[in-house]
Amino acid sequence: MKNRAIEKHFNLLDYALSSLWRRKLKNMGIITVFAVVIFLVASFQILTSSLTETAERMLAQTPEIVIQKMSAGRQESIPLAYLDRLDGIFGIRAAVPRVWGYYFDETSGANYTVMAADRSLMPEGKNLEMAIEGDFPAAGQGEAALGREVAANLKLAGRRTFSLFRPDLSLKSFRVSGIFAESTDLLTADLIVTGLDEGRDLFAIPENLATDLLLYVANPGEISTIAKKIAARLPDTRVLTRPQIHKTYKVVFGWRSGFASICLLTALAAFAILAWDKASGLSAEEKREIGILKILGWQTADILVLRFWESLAVSGLAFLGGCTAAYLHILFLEGSLFRPVLLGWSVIHPSLKIVPVFAAGDLLLIFTLSVLPYLAATVIPAWRGSTIPPDAAIK
Numbered sequence: 001m002k003n004r005a006i007e008k009h010f011n012l013l014d015y016a017l018s019s020l021w022r023r024k025l026k027n028m029g030i031i032t033v034f035a036v037v038i039f040l041v042a043s044f045q046i047l048t049s050s051l052t053e054t055a056e057r058m059l060a061q062t063p064e065i066v067i068q069k070m071s072a073g074r075q076e077s078i079p080l081a082y083l084d085r086l087d088g089i090f091g092i093r094a095a096v097p098r099v100w101g102y103y104f105d106e107t108s109g110a111n112y113t114v115m116a117a118d119r120s121l122m123p124e125g126k127n128l129e130m131a132i133e134g135d136f137p138a139a140g141q142g143e144a145a146l147g148r149e150v151a152a153n154l155k156l157a158g159r160r161t162f163s164l165f166r167p168d169l170s171l172k173s174f175r176v177s178g179i180f181a182e183s184t185d186l187l188t189a190d191l192i193v194t195g196l197d198e199g200r201d202l203f204a205i206p207e208n209l210a211t212d213l214l215l216y217v218a219n220p221g222e223i224s225t226i227a228k229k230i231a232a233r234l235p236d237t238r239v240l241t242r243p244q245i246h247k248t249y250k251v252v253f254g255w256r257s258g259f260a261s262i263c264l265l266t267a268l269a270a271f272a273i274l275a276w277d278k279a280s281g282l283s284a285e286e287k288r289e290i291g292i293l294k295i296l297g298w299q300t301a302d303i304l305v306l307r308f309w310e311s312l313a314v315s316g317l318a319f320l321g322g323c324t325a326a327y328l329h330i331l332f333l334e335g336s337l338f339r340p341v342l343l344g345w346s347v348i349h350p351s352l353k354i355v356p357v358f359a360a361g362d363l364l365l366i367f368t369l370s371v372l373p374y375l376a377a378t379v380i381p382a383w384r385g386s387t388i389p390p391d392a393a394i395k
Contacts, residue, residue: 012302016309019289031318038322038370039329045366046326047335049357051186055249058187059242061124063096063214064223066240067230075238077209082234086215089229093218096121097210099199103164103192108153114164114192116199123216131188134178139195143177149189151179167204174198269373304383311378315371323358323366330356 020027069078083095100115119125119136128136137143146154154162156176163171180188200207215230217223227239293303329335 012306013309013313016306017313019306020310020313027314031314031321034315034318034370034374035321035325038319038366039325041369042323042326042362042366043329043335043338045362046330046356046358047338049359049362050330050335052250053357054186056246058184059246059249061127062242062245064217064220064242065215065227065230066245067213067215067234068238068240069212070236070238075212077205078212078237080208080210082213082237085233086230089226089233091218091222091226093216094121094123096214096216097196097212098214099196099203099205099211101203101211103202105153110153111190112150112192113190114194114199114202116194116196116202117214118196122214131181131184132178133181134176137177137194137198140197141195142173142175142198144174144192144194144198145178145180146176147180147188147191148182148185150192151176164202166202172198172202300383307378308375311375315374319367319371322370323363327356327358 067078067082068075069082070076080097083097086092086095096117098115098117100113103112103114104110105112118139119128120139122128132145134145135143137145156162160176161173162176163173166172174192174194180191194202199205205211215226217226223241223243227241231237231239329337
């Protein structure tokens with residue numbers, strides 16, 4: 001009995017596919033429009049997951065804790081004397097002062113991020129060489145390492161030197177020691193890294209001050225405990241932990257993708273309405289076909305199953321086509337259609353040399369947002385069509 005039921009469903013599926021092929025132009029139009037809608041939704045979902053995973057991988061070597069001094073809700077330079085107030089907190093491997101800020105390039109209209117720190121104080125400072133094609137800037141030598149987009153924006157054309165303006169409009173010269181690797185573009189595209197003294201000179205920051213303090217923790221499991229102790233000792237500071245920074249990246253990519261996806265829901269709703277209209281408005285040929293099938297002994301349940309297989313075939317092909325196109329769009333075109341939405345509208349954009357991440361949860365979400373509404377939109381029209389009296393259908 002079970003084998004007969006399976007054979008029956010295979011026969012219904014075979015008839016459904018042949019019926020779709022007889023009306024191939026109409027069905028190909030529906031599949032194409034449906035696949036485009038799924039492509040848009042899937043592209044955002046894949047790009048968001050890929051960016052989040054890439055950011056987490058790149059941030060794995062970042063300091064566990066960052067301390068920033070706050071005044072009236074705004075960040076200001078932190079005195080190096082605050083390092084002495086951290087003595088006695090068990091678990092801190094190293095504390096590194098950092099100077100950083102934004103530099104506006106009036107020529108191109110781009111903002112560069114300038115960062116300066118003493119690499120010798122960082123526990124894993126030697127590993128930074130792996131992220132640079134060339135050499136890491138040597139302390140006190142007026143050297144700088146550039147992100148790939150910064151190097152392109154400065155139009156060095158083979159030159160190894162460039163200059164930036166200090167606050168008093170005098171020029172500060174740098175020699176390019178290396179270029180950050182392409183794999184780090186998500187974090188380094190707009191970055192200029194130099195020595196701590198050079199950073200202080202460029203931004204006119206006194207030697208007893210820094211922009212923030214980087215803390216490296218021996219046991220990652222104690223990050224939150226150490227952060228609480230620091231906040232108690234330095235109440236006028238903001239203590240940021242690595243998990244919080246990871247969460248911020250997820251939230252930023254997530255809300256931008258979610259906002260765009262909500263906008264795309266209107267396209268999904270419009271397509272569902274179109275599917276309802278097409279399914280409820282049976283042509284004379286389709287009504288005649290239903291009448292003939294009922295005269296031949298088909299039951300209403302059989303016709304409903306037939307319509308289900310037709311809808312599933314259409315939505316399945318559109319789903320596979322849309323998801324495949326979205327994957328290829330991220331892999332080969334770097335998500336170029338939606339890059340400004342997720343990465344912002346700045347002059348400098350990182351190139352997205354990332355591997356698309358397509359988890360089972362993403363597939364299920366896309367399937368739920370696209371295929372299920374289409375199947376639901378065709379259920380009632382399919383039932384109405386299957387209840388047409390045979391004599392009325394073949395007139």
